[in-house]
Amino acid sequence: xxxxxxxxxxxxxxxxxxxxxxxxxxxxxxxxxxxxxxxxxxxxxxxxxxxxxxxxxxxxxxxxxxxxxxxxxxxxxxxxxxxxxxxxxxxxxxxxxxxxxxxxxxxxxxxxxxxxxxxxxxxxxxxxxxxxxxxxxxxxxxxxxxxxxxxxxxxxxxxxxxxxxxxxxxxxxxxxxxxxxxxxxxxxxxxxxxxxxxxxxxxxxxxxxxxxxxxxxxxxxxxxxxxxxxxxxxxxxxxxxxxxxxxxxxxxxxxxxxxxxxxxxxxxxxxxxxxxxxxxxxxxxxxxxxxxxxxxxxxxxxxxxxxxxxxxxxxxxxxxxxxxxxxxxxxxxxxxxxxxxxxxxxxxxxxxxxxxxxxxxxxxxxxxxxxxxxxxxxxxxxxxxxxxxxxxxxx
Amino acid sequence: xxxxxxxxxxxxxxxxxxxxxxxxxxxxxxxxxxxxxxxxxxxxxxxxxxxxxxxxxxxxxxxxxxxxxxxxxxxxxxxxxxxxxxxxxxxxxxxxxxxxxxxxxxxxxxxxxxxxxxxxxxxxxxxxxxxxxxxxxxxxxxxxxxxxxxxxxxxxxxxxxxxxxxxxxx
Numbered sequence: 422x423x424x425x426x427x428x429x430x431x432x433x434x435x436x437x438x439x440x441x442x443x444x445x446x447x448x449x450x451x452x453x454x455x456x457x458x459x460x461x462x463x464x465x466x467x468x469x470x471x472x473x474x475x476x477x478x479x480x481x482x483x484x485x486x487x488x489x490x491x492x493x494x495x496x497x498x499x500x501x502x503x504x505x506x507x508x509x510x511x512x513x514x515x516x517x518x519x520x521x522x523x524x525x526x527x528x529x530x531x532x533x534x535x536x537x538x539x540x541x542x543x544x545x546x547x548x549x550x551x552x553x554x555x556x557x558x559x560x561x562x563x564x565x566x567x568x569x570x571x572x573x574x575x576x577x578x579x580x581x582x583x584x585x586x587x588x589x590x591x592x593x594x595x596x597x598x599x600x601x602x603x604x605x606x607x608x609x610x611x612x613x614x615x616x617x618x619x620x621x622x623x624x625x626x627x628x629x630x631x632x633x634x635x636x637x638x639x640x641x642x643x644x645x646x647x648x649x650x651x652x653x654x655x656x657x658x659x660x661x662x663x664x665x666x667x668x669x670x671x672x673x674x675x676x677x678x679x680x681x682x683x684x685x686x687x688x689x690x691x692x693x694x695x696x697x698x699x700x701x702x703x704x705x706x707x708x709x710x711x712x713x714x715x716x717x718x719x720x721x722x723x724x725x726x727x728x729x730x731x732x733x734x735x736x737x738x739x740x741x742x743x744x745x746x747x748x749x750x751x752x753x754x755x756x757x758x759x760x761x762x763x764x765x766x767x768x769x770x771x772x773x774x775x776x777x778x779x780x781x782x783x784x785x786x787x788x789x790x791x792x793x794x795x796x797x798x799x800x801x802x803x804x805x806x807x808x809x810x811x812x813x814x815x816x
Numbered sequence: 817x818x819x820x821x822x823x824x825x826x827x828x829x830x831x832x833x834x835x836x837x838x839x840x841x842x843x844x845x846x847x848x849x850x851x852x853x854x855x856x857x858x859x860x861x862x863x864x865x866x867x868x869x870x871x872x873x874x875x876x877x878x879x880x881x882x883x884x885x886x887x888x889x890x891x892x893x894x895x896x897x898x899x900x901x902x903x904x905x906x907x908x909x910x911x912x913x914x915x916x917x918x919x920x921x922x923x924x925x926x927x928x929x930x931x932x933x934x935x936x937x938x939x940x941x942x943x944x945x946x947x948x949x950x951x952x953x954x955x956x957x958x959x960x961x962x963x964x965x966x967x968x969x970x971x972x973x974x975x976x977x978x979x980x981x982x983x984x985x986x
Binding site for chain 1: 945958959978
């Protein structure tokens with residue numbers, strides 16, 4: 422029965438296209454012929470979270486393009502990203518497909534590298550502990566107040582590099598105009614937040630030492646401290662309300678990440694160890710990740726219970742908003758692994774040497790594999806800033 | 817008082833290739849198109865319903881599907897039933913070649929059987945996953961109606977999406 426599929430009712434076409442869960446499949450589907458292209462919307466809104474790409478450090482040869490490594494096809498994708506390619510930029514987060522970019526100005530830019538959509542968050546100068554900002558006070562542009570009341574100054578570069586540890590978004594700004602941004606402040610370990618449209622940032626009072634990691638879970642902000650203690654922040658109304666989940670102290674571990682995995686809350690603990698890094702003329706003592714431990718929160722306790730296997734799930738941690746995905750939805754990746762990037766070397770060493778501490782940790786046998794885009798002597802190996810997981814998102 | 821035998825009402829359907837199928841009313845009502853027809857024409861139940869857009873091969877498969885799913889639904893829901901439904905659906909699709917799958921989709925669309933249509937659409941999506949644009953065109957029997965310039969422009973928009981596809985070996 423010869424059927425003219427160009428005459429297919431649009432709803433049928435759309436229904437098939439909505440069953441395509443990988444963005445690239447959707448794009449190719451739409452490129453099949455004219456009538457299909459006009460029947461199927463350009464921007465899909467049904468896609469589940471995609472497998473993150475690894476955004477590699479800028480290279481000399483591609484000035485305005487940035488390379489992204491795609492685990493599924495094992496290829497580098499080059500996207501035009503002039504906003505991020507300038508060496509005076511720093512990323513302090515990657516959330517729902519958006520990059521959070523700082524530079525030597527108070528501006529905080531949100532940018533979706535695929536859709537090129539942009540937004541601004543309230544600038545650095547509007548944090549409650551910033552008393553004043555003045556471009557003409559060269560070298561001391563920012564005047565800040567510490568929690569104890571003392572005053573100090575910071576210059577443009579210092580504010581860019583060490584004021585903010587990480588910014589996390591509650592949702593994709595394109596999909597939810599009422600999104601919230603949460604910032605973890607480095608030195609003081611405070612949490613600050615702002616909603617779309619706010620003119621300034623506000624502190625979440627009482628959330629202060631919970632500054633290892635922050636995620637959104639069930640519409641609320643969860644933050645974790647060094648020992649696995651959790652504060653839940655509800656910032657939906659004018660005054661944030663907080664409550665605590667006190668668990669027995671988790672001892673050991675150098676960094677904690679909080680991950681929302683289906684209906685479970687996971688604590689991913691990173692253990693570092695000192696290692697020699699051999700460079701051609703000198704060797705450095707650097708920190709390297711030795712292993713990860715994963716625990717799940719037993720709400721009825723509450724306490725953290727060690728997880729021996731993530732089964733099909735994979736966890737992506739680093740400077741990005743921690744996330745977990747099912748490996749079986751995608752190709753080129755494995756379940757029961759932690760895909761990690763380096764989110765500490767830059768501030769620890771303040772400079773550019775040594776290999777990045779990135780790789781794939783396999784919970785099954787405790788082995789560590791290099792991330793496939795980093796062959797032994799590749800150029801990117803030494804580039805800074807360090808690679809970052811970015812979720813490709815059409816909007 | 818004698819119990820009268822319960823007679824299951826049967827509906828007669830005639831396919832495009834002139835085969836007549838007698839199906840139980842319960843099954844025919846799974847086809848929303850037919851259900852709507854009977855809702856609007858309550859005294860037409862004795863007539864044979866013509867289905868000019870459905871072949872007997874398709875209808876036979878669809879009746880099988882609806883019969884099985886009705887049986888599943890009659891049982892109590894449990895995760896093992898869900899598992900059986902999943903396995904049934906997988907087997908139903910696995911055996912079909914691309915042409916049959918497409919015919920079934922059109923038939924399920926015409927007869928308006930939502931669950932079957934959703935399942936078939938997912939199956940088609942799975943078959944074109946990570947395939948090139950040319951493969952998808954051949955799968956659906958479509959001509960490329962773009963000029964080379966237009967095609968190049970479309971690819972340039974999202975260059976990264978057109979690389980790394982499975983080789984077209986079928």
